[in-house]
Amino acid sequence: MGLEKFKNRNVGTQNYKKLDLTHPPKSGWCRFKQVASRTFKPELFVGLWVTLREMINALFRGKMHTTQYPLEKLPISPRYRAIHEMLRLLESGHYRCIGCGLCEKICISNCIAMETRYDENQRKEVSEYTINFGRCIFCGYCAEVCPELAIVHGGRYENASEQRASFSLFEDMLTPIDKLNLQQEYQGFGAISPNADDNIKKTPLAY
Amino acid sequence: MDGTMLPEVTAVGVIIKAILILAVISAIAGFGTYIERKVLAFMQRRVGPNHVGPYGLLQLAADGIKLFTKEDIIPQHANRLIFAVAPAITAATAFIALGAVPVFPGFTIPFVDVYVPSIASDVNVGILFVLGMMAAGLYGPLLAGMAQSNKWGILGSARTAIQFLSYEVVTGLSLLAPIMMVGSLSFVDFNNYQSDGTWLVVYQPVAFILFLIAGYAETNRTPFDLLEHEAEIVSGYVTEYSGMRWGMFFIGEYANMITIGIIASVVFLGGYNDWWIFPGWIMILAKIAFSFFFMLWVRAAWPHVRPDQLMWLCWKVLMPLAVINVVITGIVMMAG
Amino acid sequence: MYEFIAFYIFAISTVILFLITVLSKNVLYAMTSLAGGMVMISGFFFLLGADFLGVVQLIVYVGAVMALYAFAMMFFDTTKDVKEKYNSPRLVFLLGGLMAVVFVVIFSAPIIGENLQVASPITNGVGNAEAVGIVLFTKYLVPFEVAAIMLLVAMVAGIILAGKKMDESLTTTVLPLVDKESEDEILKKESR
Structure with a gap:
């Protein structure tokens, strides 16, 4: 496709489909007929009925639409890139990070800083791991590059805090050991949100 | 107070009633804001205010505290005196109008044996008095808009004048037909006329609908809320108001809604007569509550009209209809 | 006693309000005190027991002054004083x-x-509105009808004055571009 179609700014000549609207009334008599028919057709009462029906739905059939946000939260899509989480191995409970340093390397805003050392078993151990959330742009490269699925983007999107440091230490991001059984495996970037089925709705123009 | 049947109606009684009206109606008017927010929320499948107190019932108190403690700002180039007086006009006229409408049937206080008619002042031209007072209430928006040296304000007050000149004729003419049938301008006579159980709306459906339409225009309710329509003129005449002055406009508006509800109930819907097994005071409360709810319902359902459409509607459609209604009523009365 | 006090309150406030109407240079003050004075005058009718006339005074003058306000809004900057x-x-x-x-x-x-x-003494048993109606349609029928015809004439005249160019829109009409001088000439010609 060439660029011609994009450069055509003449909106008047494009292939819009015109709805078959009735013509506006011309003579006074036609206008009067329109007014009379609109007055005596119960169109206005259809509007009243729609609102009343919605009220009945909301009050008695449990179709209230409000999510009372701080008290209840909607599940968040796995595609959303919120504050990072460090996951643990499910069997041993040890953290998954092997200290390879790929995330530090790939971070385009240079916000990940890590220090590693060898422990007594000659196994790499993470001694320092911080993410500077003043710099982080939540691009998601760190999670993508991680070979062990150790660092992922979690669901903590309420970022307001008095101190950035309260998000950014390794211990803060690590799954607490007593909540290991609640740890969610990362679905991957293409995954659909867990409540996707509920979100599918009929177009609300049924009336 | 024409004392045909009534024993002593002292000045004390009138003062007590006036205080009661002031206290009760301003409380109900404040509570009306809560009801309005709740009902509109339900009709849009929302929850509405629900955090302050059980079911958000104390939202009214929270709003009151907020309004009272808010800084009272008077803009620099505004006409200070008129700016300060305008909200008082709206609130005061709304309450004065309520002084001449009967709400409950008269009752006798037990033990003391004093008969109390439930109307502060039975003016024998009650309907005209109430309409005149509500019309005078529109001076509030008018002066407020003109005094605040704000373009939106002046647009709001221009719309006030337009709206007033539009609906006034319809209100008067639509009430004229029932007045002709009853032959009196007193609300009490209207009520007694319908004491046989037949509501006047049966004889005068057209007048009832016309009165409702004009009443909505009179109280700036939604199909005709031109004065302070946010999408067009920011807030109209209340653009520069804050704090308690703004609150007085609000209370006046809600008191007017209640007044229109009472007039519609007493004149067209059978007043405070007993109906079936229900005593009169329950009936009139139900009618007023329903007409209040209907105003909110209409607000949720219908879009509002342009000022020129309102003028077109009132002068070219409703006024001829009202005149025809009056003429037909007259012919039927002459024939019958 | 009460009527005495009420009468003087109404009288003094009426005089003061109308004095403000005449003497004030601010349109808003003048109009507002005019409206207030009209309301005070209706108080006299209520004092005299002529409820109907009082209410009519209220309704009619509220409307009339409201129209006056509309004109004031068009012609004056209401926040400034008028230079006479x-x-x-x-x-x-x-x-x-x-x-x-x-x-x-x-x-x-x-x-x-x-x-x-008293030209027509108050008859008992006849309400205020009835009395006004009886007088209006018997004794003063001719003046009443003449007044009605006068109003009709005024209305027709108003419609004719306003309706001359009613089918032309002021906002959408495209005027030919003219230079300042010729525009002034046209205006002069029209004003003649």
Whole structure:
């Protein structure tokens, strides 16, 4: 496709489909007929009925639409890139990070800083791991590059805090050991949100 | 107070009633804001205010505290005196109008044996008095808009004048037909006329609908809320108001809604007569509550009209209809 | 006693409000005090027991002053004082004084000539509105109808004045571009 179609700014000549609207009334008599028919057709009462029906739905059939946000939260899509989480191995409970340093390397805003050392078993151990959330742009490269699925983007999107440091230490991001059984495996970037089925709705123009 | 049947109606009684009206109606008017927010929320499948107190019932108190403690700002180039007086006009006229409408049937206080008619002042031209007072209430928006040296304000007050000149004729003419049938301008006579159980709306459906339409225009309710329509003129005449002055406009508006509800109930819907097994005071409360709810319902359902459409509607459609209604009523009365 | 007090309250406030109407240079003050004075006058009717007339005074003048406000809104900046221009102050003084004298003579003549007597005494059992209606359609039928015809004439005249160019829109009409001079000439020609 060439660029011609994009450069055509003449909106008047494009292939819009015109709805078959009735013509506006011309003579006074036609206008009067329109007014009379609109007055005596119960169109206005259809509007009243729609609102009343919605009220009945909301009050008695449990179709209230409000999510009372701080008290209840909607599940968040796995595609959303919120504050990072460090996951643990499910069997041993040890953290998954092997200290390879790929995330530090790939971070385009240079916000990940890590220090590693060898422990007594000659196994790499993470001694320092911080993410500077003043710099982080939540691009998601760190999670993508991680070979062990150790660092992922979690669901903590309420970022307001008095101190950035309260998000950014390794211990803060690590799954607490007593909540290991609640740890969610990362679905991957293409995954659909867990409540996707509920979100599918009929177009609300049924009336 | 024409004392045909009534024993002593002292000045004390009138003062007590006036205080009661002031206290009760301003409380109900404040509570009306809560009801309005709740009902509109339900009709849009929302929850509405629900955090302050059980079911958000104390939202009214929270709003009151907020309004009272808010800084009272008077803009620099505004006409200070008129700016300060305008909200008082709206609130005061709304309450004065309520002084001449009967709400409950008269009752006798037990033990003391004093008969109390439930109307502060039975003016024998009650309907005209109430309409005149509500019309005078529109001076509030008018002066407020003109005094605040704000373009939106002046647009709001221009719309006030337009709206007033539009609906006034319809209100008067639509009430004229029932007045002709009853032959009196007193609300009490209207009520007694319908004491046989037949509501006047049966004889005068057209007048009832016309009165409702004009009443909505009179109280700036939604199909005709031109004065302070946010999408067009920011807030109209209340653009520069804050704090308690703004609150007085609000209370006046809600008191007017209640007044229109009472007039519609007493004149067209059978007043405070007993109906079936229900005593009169329950009936009139139900009618007023329903007409209040209907105003909110209409607000949720219908879009509002342009000022020129309102003028077109009132002068070219409703006024001829009202005149025809009056003429037909007259012919039927002459024939019958 | 109460009526006495009420009468003086109404009288004093009416006089003060109308004085403000005449003397104030601010349109808003003048209009507001005019409206307030009209309401105060209706108070007299209520005092005299003429409820119907009082209410009619209220309704009619509320509407009339409201229309006046609309004009004030169009012609004046309501937040500023109006600068009045006197072409010949002497003429204004003379005419004003003459009118005042005429009014005083008109209203005081019957008092001087004879004591006032009630022309149509209040009949018991007939309400206020009925009494007004009876008088209006018997004794004063001809003036009433003449007034109605006068209003009709005024209405027709107003429609004709306003309706000349009603089918042309002021906002959407495209005027041919003209230079300032010729535009001024056209305006002059039109004003002639």
